[in-house]
Amino acid sequence: MRLILIVFIMSHWQLYALDKVSTLKIYHHLFSVLTHKEKALVYVKDKAYINVFKGSKKILLVSSPMKAEVILITDESMLNEFKDMDLPKKSIFLTTNYRYLKRCNKIIGALYWRKGRSQLLFIKKRLEHSNIVLPSAYQKFIIEEL
């Protein structure tokens, strides 16, 4: 497979190059659930996620957070930038870091890593505040509060 050759040329700094197929699948699933749309307008600054989402017909990257339905917070600087920014009320904040979920009440949920395992978590009150209803399969990922 050509994949074999591609793996060879990556440098060791790109330690967490995301797996494109599985990452696209789960984020498309999540964005669809959160926006109730098959196609979601997403704003993210992280290069690794941009590379994964780029070209997707269902996750449409936007250049301005004002146009986004979902804003994916992936690092500290992004968190600080958006914590107090006035954005359209419909904007949904999701993060890849559990600590950011604790630190910012705007963020409704997180898909993050804990001890090598992916974890999904939503905060009930924040979902209610954003008028988001998740399917029953998601109930086990919803907690009352942190």
Add this chain to the structure above:
Amino acid sequence: MRHKVLKIKSLFLCMGIISSVYGEDIDTLLNDFSQKNALSQSTIDKNKGHLLLYTRERLENMHAKTLKDVLKTIPVLQYTENRYGLPDPLSMGGAAPYSSNLLRLYIDGVEITQGWMGSGVIQYGDINIDFVDHIELYAIPPSFAASVEPAYMTIFIYSKTPERDSGGQLSLIVGSRGENTQTLNYGDEKDGVSYMVNLSHTVEKRKKVDNDTVRPLSRNYDRTQIFSYVKTDNQSFHLQLINKKSDTLAGLSYDATPLVSQMNNLNVHVDYSIQLSEVWKAQFAYDYLNTDLDQEDNIPLITSGATLNTFLRTKTKNSTYSAELTYSNVIGKHHIALGAKGRVKKLDSLYLENNVYNGDFSSAFNKETILSLFFQEQYELSSNELLTLGVKYSNISRNALFDDDNLFQLRLGYLYNDDTWSYKAYLFRNMFTIDPFSRYFSLNPFKNIEPQVTVGITQEFSYSNKDSEIRLMMFFLKEKDNLLDIQSIENTESLVNVLTYDYTIDKETQFNLQFSYSRYFDVVNIGDVDAYNSYLMFSKSYGDLDIYNGLVWNYRTYDKKHHFDWTSSISWNASEDLTFTLKGENLLNKAKTYDIFRINPLTGSFMDPLKVSPIDQRIMLEMEYLF
């Protein structure tokens, strides 16, 4: 009412979208996301050799806290210590200061070496691994692009990254014998710069070894360990420091009854790597080791020369400088890698104190220089077939009239891979030399020891589906001038078969089996020796509880003894940030043992060897807090 209707409408709309988008449920997607991303690290290069991968999830499931916890489970080799109580998996129990020079250890792609004293395994073989994300072990033959010096097995340790482990971690462990470890880890990323610092302190109280005297042998140690890095997109800098004060078990005592047996080591490693362009990369590393040895007995010690010393105190300082420049590019169907690597091992100073001498000792042989050139081609035969060819030439020059060595190594490989099946085969010729310290202080009067030549053929078959993977690896090796037995230079042959099976039952339940059968042909005075090893693990999560059970089994026809090492742990995740773990090691107290040879000082004859287990029976309690 209107709100309720809206909610129901939303729910149906949502369900409609989800079912139309993907048939898979969120649990399946999460599981797939975890597994695929664990394997997506670009460091994992199956063409380096035959890979045993310990992903972060597996390390967490095993509750592995030291590299020893991992090495004791790997097939064939497994974890052993030497008569000094130091990690030395290839030790045969004799007086050799270090036998595992053929095992090489890397952290984040840079080799850790003790230079004069051999590979980094002796210092790093039991380090705390709280800073580690995943570990890759490549059995022979490694890619020439990866190594400066030849290796039987390369251990690649990769540190945690802020992308998955930002923030802090505090871990406190206390064991049933009073041993304790404190670890503090912090990492983050800001403006494209990521960093991590890991501090760890261990007071290890090992089980004493009875030597038929009132003074049983001790192998306790006190170790402080610092691991840190700073990385950008194209540069990385590491600083590591280990300060270890150890009781060295039998040490240099002939009959394993030392009055004093201690060693202090200070090890510093610094490296810097830079990606000069898309295809060129440069790397520099410096390793420093300061060793203070203190040995005393009431009879002469195992030391070379005619002087009968009853005590020996040395202070040894040595430095290793490594540099490499590599090129890697894909041109059409060719992936070409080539480069030059250099290393200088220098004995900086040696202070010696014994019955007849006291002062600095000037060793004429104090420098070894290695220069290597390699070329490696990987040609894409078809969309799922690769042909690989690698050649490497190394010149090892030594001062003080010690012979130089010219090593020529070759590797030819074929790889097939489709969605479910894969096959790989290698034909190779490797050459190994003994480390300078062993060469100089060896009891062998002939300091010019011939390099070992190993010729081998290896094959690996694997089948995988969504939930499981089964692999069969077969190695046949033929060795000339085997370095592991330099006293009676001999040629050896061995056949090694390894079977692995991984089964992910669901996101919370995992099963893993590693089994090996090895035959060593015509071992001197014994004949053929068969060895069987297996590691069976099962991990399961029930709500807030994580349970792990692992069983290591060893059997050799040589002594016809079965050894079992059962490790069990239960973790309670009190919250997302706080975990308590109770762990038992060697619970059956039947873990493998190794022999420490003893000689009766009165008769000069061999006594029954001491049977020492490198794995202590113990219970540990751990608290881990993430912040």
